[in-house]
Amino acid sequence: MTTEMTQASTKQRNRTAFDNQAAAAKATSVEFDPATIERFLLAQKDINGVNGIRDLAKPSGAGASNGILFFTADLDNGSQTTTSELVLRYETDTPLIKQKRFDDEFQTIIAVNNAGLPAPVARWHDFTGDFFGRPSYITNRVHGQCPPSSIYAEGILQDADPATRKSMMLAVADYHGRLHAANIGPDQVPHLTRRGTGPTAIERELSWWFKEASLASPTPDKMEFLRRAHDRLIAVQPDPYTARLVHGDAQFANCMFDGPQVSAVLDWELSFLGHNESDLALLVLFADALNPVDEPVDGVPSEQEFIAAYEACAGRPIAAWEFFQAFNLVKVTTAMVFGAATMPGADELFTHYGALLTDAIDRIPR
Structure with missing residues (x-):
C-alpha cells in the first residue's frame, strides 16, 4: 500500500471516528x-x-x-x-x-x-x-451552527465556498488568540489549579492525561508508550512562562458559527491553566488530519495563516511551536485509549497518532 493510500485511509477513519463516538454517547x-x-x-x-x-x-x-x-x-x-x-x-x-x-x-x-x-x-x-x-x-442556548467532527465531509464548513471556509477557520484561530489576550489566570479560575500534579503547568497537564489513560485500563504496551512520550516531553519542555486559561479541546466542532463569525465556543470540560499555543496547534492538526488526501478541500488555511491570525489577536508571537505540536499529539494519542470503547478504529488511530507523536518529539529543538 502506498504512503498516499495509507494517509487517505487514516484520514477517512479520522473523519468517521469522532462522529461515531458522539453518536454512541448519545x-x-x-x-x-x-x-x-x-x-x-x-x-x-x-x-x-x-x-x-x-x-x-x-x-x-x-x-x-x-x-x-x-x-x-x-x-x-x-x-x-x-x-x-x-x-x-x-x-x-x-x-x-x-x-x-x-x-x-x-x-x-x-x-x-x-x-x-x-x-x-x-x-x-x-x-x-x-x-x-x-x-x-x-x-x-446560543444560536448558530456547529460543524460536525468530520468538518469537511458535511455541514457548514463543507458547504461554504473556499473564501468563506478560510474566513471561518481563521475566525477560530482569532478566538483562541483573544482567549490568550484575555489573560484569564489562576485568580479567575482557581478551581483549575488542582488539575494534575507537578511543578510546571505543562507537567500538571501531562500528568492529568497520563492518569486519564491509566483509568481506562489500557494494554501494558500502550501505557508504556504513553509513559515514554510523557517523560520525553517533560525533559524538553520550554522554560516556564505565564499560564493562562486554555480551552483544551480546540476542535472546529466545538465552535458555534453565526454566519462566518464565531458566536460561541462550547465544551470547556478539558480546560486547563497552560499555554494557548496548545489550542492553536490542535486547530492546525485537525485542519490537516481531516482533509482528504485524494481530493483536498480548497480554502483551508495554511499553518502560517493560522499562526498569523492567532498572533494578531493574542498580541504576541507564539512560543515553543514544535513542542506544543507534540504536546497535543500525546493528548490525541491518549484519547484513542480512553475513547476506545466508543470509537471504532481506535487501535489503528492510536498507532497512527503515536507514530506522528514520536516524530514530533524528535523535531523539538533541544
Whole structure:
C-alpha cells in the first residue's frame, strides 16, 4: 500500500471516528421529563415561578462527553415572565472522561463570560445530582451552527465556498488568540489549579492525561508508550512562562458559527491553566488530519495563516511551536485509549497518532 493510500485511509477513519463516538454517547443518554426540570428551576433563588417547559430536544452532531438537552422555559422572576431557550448538560451513564468535573466546567464558563468572550452563559447547576440524578448544569442556548467532527465531509464548513471556509477557520484561530489576550489566570479560575500534579503547568497537564489513560485500563504496551512520550516531553519542555486559561479541546466542532463569525465556543470540560499555543496547534492538526488526501478541500488555511491570525489577536508571537505540536499529539494519542470503547478504529488511530507523536518529539529543538 502506498504512503498516499495509507494517509487517505487514516484520514477517512479520522473523519468517521469522532462522529461515531458522539453518536454512541448519545445512544446511552438518559431521558428527562418537564416535571423534573420544573422542580429544579423552582428551587433556584432567582426564579419565582415556572409557567411551562416545552420543546425538549436532543441535538445531532458533536457532543461525546456530555449529555445535552435543549428546552424552552417560561420563567417568572417576580416582576415579569420571560421565555428562555436553555441547554441542560449532564453526565451520561458511561462518562467518556473519568476525571471530568461539571463544577469545574461551569466555573470556567463563568470566567469566560466575565472576560467578554463568546460562550454560553452559565445559569444554574446541580453538581450533586439532587434533582437530575447526576451532575449537571444549565446554560442559555446560543444560536448558530456547529460543524460536525468530520468538518469537511458535511455541514457548514463543507458547504461554504473556499473564501468563506478560510474566513471561518481563521475566525477560530482569532478566538483562541483573544482567549490568550484575555489573560484569564489562576485568580479567575482557581478551581483549575488542582488539575494534575507537578511543578510546571505543562507537567500538571501531562500528568492529568497520563492518569486519564491509566483509568481506562489500557494494554501494558500502550501505557508504556504513553509513559515514554510523557517523560520525553517533560525533559524538553520550554522554560516556564505565564499560564493562562486554555480551552483544551480546540476542535472546529466545538465552535458555534453565526454566519462566518464565531458566536460561541462550547465544551470547556478539558480546560486547563497552560499555554494557548496548545489550542492553536490542535486547530492546525485537525485542519490537516481531516482533509482528504485524494481530493483536498480548497480554502483551508495554511499553518502560517493560522499562526498569523492567532498572533494578531493574542498580541504576541507564539512560543515553543514544535513542542506544543507534540504536546497535543500525546493528548490525541491518549484519547484513542480512553475513547476506545466508543470509537471504532481506535487501535489503528492510536498507532497512527503515536507514530506522528514520536516524530514530533524528535523535531523539538533541544
